[in-house]
Amino acid sequence: MQTSAKWRTPGQAELQEEDLAIDVRDVTLSLESASRDRVQILKGATLAVPRGELWMLLGPNGCGKSTLLKALAGLLDHSGGELRIAQPCSFVFQNPDHQVVMPTAGADVAFGLGRMHLPEDEVKRRVQESLEIVGMGDYTRRSVQTLSGGQKQRVAIAGALAERSQVLLLDELTTFLDEEDQIGVLEAVKNVVSMQSGVTALWVTHRLEELPFADGAAYMHDGKVVMHGNPGKIERYIGRLQKQALALR
Structure with a gap:
């Protein structure tokens, strides 16, 4: 991908392309619905994940988390924007x-x-x-x-x-697991990233209790990444969203 743009993530210096394992810029993607209509799932999603880190991607059901992960894996074709991921990925x-x-x-x-x-x-x-x-x-x-x-x-x-x-794309791995297995898988992924030089993991989850294992995180809503940063920042952002939702009831 030809571009000279740079990224800045919280607590880090400016990142060049070579510093990134995952580089997603304004990606769009539509899928066919049950009624055979085309529904836009990704609406300009942008995400940057540095090499050698475990990042988590959170958001409500239907926001596009798993769709973005599958696009990164090459399981779905995006229709617009730019997408780059270090190879090989799994x-x-x-x-x-x-x-x-x-x-x-x-x-x-x-x-x-x-x-x-x-x-x-x-x-x-x-x-x-x-x-x-x-x-x-x-x-x-x-x-x-x-x-x-x-x-x-x-x-x-x-x-x-x-x-x-070089990149592990992990789609809600703890959904069907009991608490002991959940911790075992999280610790295994964390161990992989810390022990294997250059290996990066992007973990899709809806569980806030998994955030402390991450080096960074992003939050999606309605097909876009609306917030990214350290896990504490994302947890506080989600907390504010939850309070706003309760206030509207």
């Missing part, structure tokens, strides 16, 4: 049963490496290394049918790491 789905499909944890992590034609020793090394990073190093031979939802999510993340993904 999308981890909300429901781990849609992604973890091989009989054992180790086999699932190794599955995506098949197309790379790597030596067997290198595949084994990557599988074990990636499972260790997400806290699943002792589960290589474990049947995926015996894993909890959170453990399956961590296996999916390990698979992305084994493929050397």
Whole structure:
């Protein structure tokens, strides 16, 4: 993408393009509704995520969070604006049963490496290394049918790491998980970003209690990012919105 524009995020110096893992500028995207009408979901969304950080994207249902994530992953085509994301990137789905499909944890992590034609020793090394990073190093031979939802999510993340993904796009990973698994997945992602140089994560969520794990956050409303900054700033902004909504009742 050819542009000389710079970004400034709270607490940081001006960011050049090379400092960003995700660079979204005025992106628009429309989808076909059940009635076959075209409905505009993204209405000029703009977002910048620095390399090597965990960012969270929040907002009400239907605001465009998951749509933006899928556009970044290349699962949906945007109709306008500019979008750049570091490669390779991986999308981890909300429901781990849609992604973890091989009989054992180790086999699932190794599955995506098949197309790379790597030596067997290198595949084994990557599988074990990636499972260790997400806290699943002792589960290589474990049947995926015996894993909890959170453990399956961590296996999916390990698979992305084994493929050397530079960006993890994470779509509401804790929706179907109990509290213990929620914390386990959050800690695993935080560990990945801190241990793997240059790996960036963008985590879509509606849970305010997950914000303390983030390095930065953004809030979407009606197809646009209306606020971004540190987690405390976003939490205060959401608190003001909630108070305004209560006052109108």
